[in-house]
Amino acid sequence: MKRSVFIFTVGLTSGGVTSATFAENVSGVSGYVRIGLISAEDESGDRSDGSAIGGKLG
């Protein structure tokens, strides 16, 4: 079975995501691509940021 598959090309700057693309047909592959951004401030007022690209391929 042909499935639409996300082939990702992502660039991040300090301002955020700059690009994210594309799709093509591949047989028997499923899953997801996940982009996560987090910005936190703890009880002391210290800030920290995190960003990641991940996903599941099956």
Added chain:
Amino acid sequence: MLDNENGEFFATENKGYALIGEAYLQGALDKTALKLGRFEIDTPHADTDDIRMVPNTFQGAVLSNEVLADTTISFLYLDEWAGVDTDVPERFKDINGDDGVFALGIEYGGIDNTQLQAWFYWGNDFAKLFYVESIYETKKVSVGLQFGSQSDDTQGDGGPDGDVYGVMASYTLDAATLTVAYNEVSGTVIDGFGGGPYFTSADDHTLGEVEDQRAVALGLEYVGIQTLTLGFLHADFDIGSNDTDYYATYEMGEDLVIEMIYTDLHEDGHFLRLMANYYF
């Protein structure tokens, strides 16, 4: 991994990682199925808790049987786990040393609009966790009851020891749903291996591991704008800081879901999280 100053998404030492989270053999004979290997499961005290980059996944065996009408009986043996709630997310590590954890669950759906489930978890020299839940749900109303009893099975006092009960109710009017929930603990209970089952659990805080904790939660969710969901949840804990969550979820077609949540932990700080999932 792009910016790892905040370690919530990452492995130990804030590094990126990849792992074989699921790889299993599965077979079925009539109404009995067996799964062996690494897999995702969602049960009250062992679940994926998929709130960061990599969900919890487990290594072991699941034997499930549906020979009784409207009933699923599950036997679980969980040997190792990895993912978001573990101390070392990037590697499968033992659950309860070499002993693992066994569980028996019975889920029953034979009563209209009602789901019943009962679970018993046991780990040698760890704990016994008993949990029952009933949820009645129609298009407009839902009512839930839960009860858990946990006992320390260690040689010392290292395990949980307490009871918890909870009630919840929700009412839906057009596109808005109002939810209220209450939990009370006598002694100390744990979430288990994942996010836990409690009705008052918020995005970050639960009542687990706090002695004689009580919590009240109030939530409001609105789904009246196309595929956008807007929500608010405030959980007030007797001990420790409260947790107030503001969230929005937008589905763009069938493939792309974007979720944003602002979690206010009051005196414990706050964080903003954006997650985008593209499914293929």
